[in-house]
Amino acid sequence: MIVPFEQVLFVSGVLFVLGLMGILIRRNILFVLMSIEVMMNSAALAFVAAGNRWGQPDGQIMFILILTLAASEASVGLALVLQIFRRFKTLDTDAASEMKG
Amino acid sequence: MDLVFWIPALVAIVATLLAVTNYNPVHGLLYLIVSLLAVALIFFRLGAPFAGILEVIVYAGAIVVLFVFVVMMLNLGDAVVEQEKRWLKPRVWAGPAVLCGVLIVELWRVVWPAGATHPLSDAVIDAPHVGVALFGPYLLAVELASMMLLAALVAAFHLGRHD
Numbered sequence: 001m002i003v004p005f006e007q008v009l010f011v012s013g014v015l016f017v018l019g020l021m022g023i024l025i026r027r028n029i030l031f032v033l034m035s036i037e038v039m040m041n042s043a044a045l046a047f048v049a050a051g052n053r054w055g056q057p058d059g060q061i062m063f064i065l066i067l068t069l070a071a072s073e074a075s076v077g078l079a080l081v082l083q084i085f086r087r088f089k090t091l092d093t094d095a096a097s098e099m100k101g
Numbered sequence: 102m103d104l105v106f107w108i109p110a111l112v113a114i115v116a117t118l119l120a121v122t123n124y125n126p127v128h129g130l131l132y133l134i135v136s137l138l139a140v141a142l143i144f145f146r147l148g149a150p151f152a153g154i155l156e157v158i159v160y161a162g163a164i165v166v167l168f169v170f171v172v173m174m175l176n177l178g179d180a181v182v183e184q185e186k187r188w189l190k191p192r193v194w195a196g197p198a199v200l201c202g203v204l205i206v207e208l209w210r211v212v213w214p215a216g217a218t219h220p221l222s223d224a225v226i227d228a229p230h231v232g233v234a235l236f237g238p239y240l241l242a243v244e245l246a247s248m249m250l251l252a253a254l255v256a257a258f259h260l261g262r263h264d
Contacts, residue, residue, distance in 0.1 A: 003103040004218035010148065011110045013208040015117055015140075017201045022121030024197035026227030027188045028181075030172065034133055037164065038117055044152075045140055052147045052221050057234040060152045060226060061242070064235065067159050068246040072166045078171045079260035085175055098259050 008049035015042035028091045029084065033077045040070045106146050113139035122194075124185040126172050130165055137161040149220065151228040 015038060022035030043065045051059015081091070088095040113136045120132035137160045144153035235243060 001105040002146075002221045004183065005221055006213045006218055008106070008143070008169050008221070009210055009212045011114070011143075013212060014114055014205055015136075017204050017208070018114070018117045018121060021197050021201040022150070024201075025189065025194040026121070028126070028185060030168070031121065031129060032127060034168065034242040036119050037133070037160075038136070041137065041140055041156075041160065043170070044156075045143065048144055048147055048149045048152050049221070051226065052224075054217060055222060055224060056232040060149050060231045061235050063152045063237050064155065064231075065242060065246055067105075067155060068250055071159065072249050074167055075253050078135075078167060079257040081171060083172065083196075083206055083260055089176075089213055091175075091181070101113065 005049060005053045009046055012042045015039075015045065016020055016042065027093055029081050030091060031032040032093065033074065036073065036077075037070055037074070040066055040073075103146075106143060109139040109142035109146070112136075113143070122189070124182045124189065126177060126181065130168050130172065133163050133168075134161050135167065148223065148225040150225065151231050220255070 002008045004015070005083045019035045019038035019042065021040065023032055026032055026035065047062040047066070051057060051062075084096050085091060114130045116139060120129045120136060123129035123132060127223035137156060139154040141156035141161070144150075144156055
């Protein structure tokens, strides 16, 4: 017997909260970017489960769009990480707070 | 109890927890790959084989490998592990961990009420269905996604220059 929709949503929510915790507790930019990937992946899981629930392909289409978003975000974010490391010689997020905003 | 769903779900949760709390960036990335592969298995179980294949190829095979390449270029040594150990004190992670635990319990209470369960179907939505919908009603979204990828390409090229 296949699992109920609510349990998949719960697993997706747990993964999202774990990613949120990663963003809150880490100071290393690489780990913050990894946590963002985890959060987007959990949202994609919720979309695919909803697509199965209503028997429509729309959930998987949202998954593909989230995938392109994650790929763009990773490439731009990692280019920024390289620039920050080149300029400040550290991956500390607090090192790049020069704007005093 | 659907073991084919719950085993990869537990693997994904444990691997994600280890990925976000690891001291070593490379070990964290390897745990992240395990987590993504487990989610790909869940996609296969949910009747979405195309999404599962894309998860393996694009997420685990391209995005995380990009992270691994960047870690390789940064040439992080043991000093980073020591720094992470200094940063990740219980005083730092205790508060967010407690709040996130409260959020998880509340999610469980809200999303998973007793008696109100909607069963998923065993029907498979495979690549042809997704492709027909993707290039039919969602054509504009595909074009916008391609423009976003182009913008990301230009931005990454611009930011990654040496000067």
